[in-house]
Amino acid sequence: MTERYDVIVVGAGFAGLAAARELRHKGASVLVVEARDRVGGRTWTDRRLGRDLELGGTWVHWAQPHVWAEIQRYGLEIVASPTPERAVWRAGGRRHEGTPDELFGLLDAGMARSLEDARQWFERPYEPLACAGPDLDKLDGQSMSDRIDELNLPPVEDELVRGMWALNFNGPIERGAVTQALRWCAAASGSWQLLFEACGTYKLRAGTRALAEAMAADIDAEIRLDTTVTRIEQGADGVVVHTSSGASLTASDVVVTLPQNILGSVDFRPALSAVKQLAAEEGQTSEGVKIWIRVRGEVRPFVFFGGPDEPLTYGQAEYTVDGDTILVAFGPQVSRLDASDRAAVTEALHRYVPELDVIDIEWHDWAGDPLSGETWGMQRPGQLTKCLHDLQTPEEHVHLAGSDYATGWAGFIDGAIESGVKAARRITANR
Known part of the structure; x- marks a missing residue:
């Protein structure tokens, strides 16, 4: 019937x-x-590694009007991810350690320059085709890699900025449109710092x-x-x-x-x-991975960051549970890291923090899931x-x-x- x-x-x-x-x-x-x-x-909120974890989309922000209206409609609470106290990054074939301010200082000029015309092209972010025409067609033909090539950044800054965009695209920046990056930044009032905050700071408590x-x-x-x-x-x-x-x-x-x-x-x-x-x-573009990693002991909050060729380009300490620490990490291509292989994930993590003892990992293969075929x-x-x-x-x-x-x-x-x-x-x- x-x-x-x-x-x-x-x-x-x-x-x-x-x-x-x-x-x-x-x-x-x-x-x-x-x-x-x-x-x-x-x-997908699911019980893994001893607590509820977000296997997929996670972070929200009051700069995002539709989701914020829903949060207010249903009276939900948000909480912040931990503020990192130290930073580790890989660039120029070497491991570096310092403060988060030092790391983001290396990113600031390149990120600002890569996005400086965001509001020029997308003055009204919710009308992305308002300036449609040959000029926008030409811009839209560029990849994020093309845009960074034009900046002629110092090698370390160049590598880290490429890593940031590999993180944002969750895929190869050679296949990511510069217009996508500019739209995101325009929605964040032209500020890459606000964009970064919106991407990974506040989450729903429940x-x-x-x-x-x-x-x-x-x-x-x-x-x-x-x-x-x-x-x-x-x-x-x-x-x-x-x-x-x-x-x-x-x-x-x-x-x-x-x-x-x-x-x-x-x-x-x-x-x-x-x-x-x-x-x-x-x-x-997106074809990457998001991995939750439980490591032994309580580790003070930190962030790690690397270039686009690293199996993991970004990660941060997110939770403590029963005396251990749970990290969340991202890699731009699932084909370059078997996220189901604890040894492979441990090797990728140890490129940044070799002293960590990995107990267990959890993830979901969104790119390989026939009901999604991609991450975001x-x-x-x-x-x-x-x-x-x-x-x-x-x-x-x-x-x-x-x-x-x-x-x-x-x-x-x-x-x-x-x-x-x-x-x-x-x-x-x-x-």
């Missing part, structure tokens, strides 16, 4: 939850289908799970877990959504929140536009000007939503919520 709804939302990450809630509050009948056995998408579950409870509609969509057929009266179990679900509209890298995993009939297909085939969304050169408008444009009854398709804080929880709210508003306006 075919089930009928006003809107079917594919995916129960923050974009899908935001869209479903807004639609329900406007009186639409909604069904959310989610392939995973949980809500949250590429955020975890991202608390926000996802609060939004899910506010939907007042069924969220059907363990339900994989295989085909979406569009006709004059709406859509039919087919699942791997053989169910056929019909609706007037469908909101699809698949990340860009797996957009091609669903059979759309008729096919999505040529531009959407191109974006899916190209994929976006970061555009490749050319995708802002060639793809974003089309990705945001509905195709009759099919609407894309997700952090990868956001206009503001794309790649963040904030961008996912923004995109979901906008999709719901478009559908409501046309009902």
Whole structure:
């Protein structure tokens, strides 16, 4: 028997939850289908290494208006990650140790120069195509590596700035668009320091799970877990959504929140536009890892940092538990570090802090996960000007939503919520 709804939302990450809630509050009948056995998408609070850890997206900030509004709506608390007391970095083939101020002093000039025109290009960050034209097309064709090449920084500063952008893109900066970096900085009022704070300082005390579950409870509609969509057929009266179990679900509209890298995993009939297909085939930049590492003993807070060729480019002490310390670390390419191999992770960590005794590690392979295919969304050169408008444009009854398709804080929880709210508003306006 075919089930009928006003809107079917594919995916129960923050974009899908935001869209479903807004639609329900406007009186639409909604069904959310989610392939995973949980809500949250590429955020995932889970009990690992003796405490709740964030395997995916984590940090939030009051400079991010959509997620901050949700935090206030549901009365959630934030806490800060520990302030590092020392810094370790690798550059020029050597290990260095000093204060965090010394490390960030080496980054400051290069980061500021690499982003100095952010507000010039994106005066209104939530209208990234406001200055569309040949000049923006040319800029969008540049990679972040191209931009840093132009700066002619001293070798150590050059290596560290490249490492910072490998961290931010969670992938090779040769395949990361300079416009993506400038959009992020423009959203942070043109300040790379504020951008860095927003990326890794404040987190939800009860975890991202608390926000996802609060939004899910506010939907007042069924969220059907363990339900994989295989085909979406569009006709004059709406859509039919087919699942791997053989169910056929019909609706007037469908909101699809698949990340860009797996957009091609669903059979759309008729096919999505040529531009959407191109974006899916190209994929976006991120292909890295986030690893939680438990080390023996309580270690005073520190940060480590390295260039783009390091298996781990960044890490910091995040928690203490039962007399041990838990670190969080990032590497730009999963292919260069087997994050399931404790010995390999230990070797990568010991390049910075050789005295640490690694007890255990935890991670999730988001890039290899068939339900994500990536970590956080970061555009490749050319995708802002060639793809974003089309990705945001509905195709009759099919609407894309997700952090990868956001206009503001794309790649963040904030961008996912923004995109979901906008999709719901478009559908409501046309009902």
